[in-house]
Amino acid sequence: MKSSLNKILIIGGEGYIGSVVVNYFLEKGLKVDSFDNLTYKNFNNVVTNNYNKNYKFIYGEMSEIDSLVKFKDYSHIILLAGLVGDPITKKYKDLSIKINENQISNIISKIKNINLNFIFSSTCSNYGLRDDLSPASESDKLKPLSTYAKSKVFIEKKILSLAEKSNFIPTIFRFSTAFGLSPRMRFDLTINQFTREIALDRKLKIYDKDTWRPYCHVRDFANILYQCVTIEDEKKIKFEVFNVGIDENNASKSEIINRISKLKKNIKIEISNESLDKRNYVVDFSKLKNVFSVEEFLSIEFGILEIFNMVSKNIFTDSETSEKYGNYMVSNIE
Ligand SMILES: NC(=O)c1ccc[n+]([C@@H]2O[C@H](COP(=O)([O-])OP(=O)(O)OC[C@H]3O[C@@H](n4cnc5c(N)ncnc54)[C@H](O)[C@@H]3O)[C@@H](O)[C@H]2O)c1
Known part of the structure; x- marks a missing residue:
């Protein structure tokens, strides 16, 4: 039997999702070590949490993580790090495979025989282009259509192949496309991007307007991860895969525009016939609902409103520019 919840290592703990998860866990009184290489100069939380005795920041590359942390010190490891999304993994394909497949595989090999919980953040992008809109x-x-999603599927398969051949307790979460506020803001995500452009009265070009996808607020990922690390019956999560989101937050891009347009008159939209991203999928979340509570999950409208209000106050302007990767934002692609 695994010992109970002790200390949690979040690899990628300073990212868009990670920084919200770290704060959520600290609010709940958990002990969190955050490991990150601050790719995007995303150090806001490192500064804010510096004096919190339950928080420790460990700066480093995943390739050298085993010389910087002792995996055995943790009851839970959550892996969120990597190069995230289609544009950046297309632009830096070899590097992304090195990070998202080789480095993550190495970590899994090193922890698979330790009696700890491991949570891997995968994506609903793995469903790619479906024949119809029946929920996946x-x-x-x-x-998977992209290098990004292919690497996620590669790691999922590696994890699932270890059932009966390991001592760890892994869980795979396929996250919907995220939205909402975070200390490390991302505007290369559909809802955040669309809302910002409209709030700033800029012209917004929409590709693949009728493609569907599920969306989920960042804080709800934190909520589910919290429920997962505090779950009593581990049989429910051991070697299990869950889609993370709620049915009501499946939406097409046109539908998102309709909802944002309620906040502003005379919006400037150009519909492009060019296709940048063919992914089209609606997702079923009943398995998640059977094990976890999703009653407090936030709506797309909630996210639109909070982003609209922030951006209207001129907060978060150039957050998609990284010194290392330049301007990596292309357009509304996770
Ligand atoms: N944001 C979404 O819509 C979404 C949807 C589905 C799944 N996910 C998954 O959730 C996870 C987090 O995504 P995010 O949106 O927070 O992305 P993010 O880019 O904001 O976060 C990734 C973090 O990992 C760090 N990092 C990158 N390479 C590293 C390396 N080699 N060593 C150490 N740290 C490194 C970065 O500095 C960053 O803080 C990812 O695994 C992503 O695939 C995200």
């Missing part, structure tokens, strides 16, 4: 469930065939 966890056991459906995966059709």
Whole structure:
């Protein structure tokens, strides 16, 4: 039997999702070590949490993580780090495979025989282009289209192949496309990007307007991860895969525009016939609901409103520019 919740290591703990998760866990009184290489100069939380005795920041590259942390010190490891999304993994394909496949694989090999919980953040992008809009469930065939999603499927398979051959307790979460406020803001995500452009009265070009996808607020990922690390019956999560989101937050891009346009008159939209991103999938979340509570999950409208209000106050202007990767934002692609 694994010992109970002790200290949690969050790899990628300073990212868009990670920094919200770290804060959520600290609010709940958990002990968190955050490991990150601050790719995007995303050090806001490092400064804010510096004096919190339950928080420790460990700066480093995933490739050298085992010389910087002792995995055995943790009851839970959550892996959020990597190069995230289609544009950046397309632009830096070899590097992304090195990070998102080789480095993560190495970590899994090193922890698989330790009696700890491991949570891997995968993506609903693994469903890729589906034949119709019937909701995809966890056991459906995966059709990853991008290097990004192919690497996620590669790691999922590696984890699942270790059932009966390891001592760890892994759980795979396929996150919906995120939205909402975070200390490390991302505006290369559909809802955040659309809302910002409209709030700033800029012209917004929409590609693939009728493609569907599920969306989920960043804080709800933190909520689910918290429920997962505090769960009593580990059989429910051991070697399990869950889609993370709620049915009501499946939406097409046109629908998102409709909702944002309620906040502003005379919005400037150009519909492009060019296709940048063919992914089209609606996702089923009933498995998640059977194990976890999703009653407090936030709506797309909630996210639109909070982003609209922040951006209207001129907060978060150039957050998608990284010294290392230049301007990595292309357009509304996770
Ligand atoms: N944001 C979404 O819509 C979304 C949707 C589905 C799944 N996910 C998954 O959730 C996780 C977090 O995504 P995010 O949106 O927070 O991305 P993010 O880019 O904001 O966070 C990634 C973090 O990892 C760090 N990092 C990158 N390479 C590293 C390395 N080699 N060594 C150490 N640290 C490194 C970065 O500095 C960053 O803080 C990812 O695994 C992503 O695939 C995100």
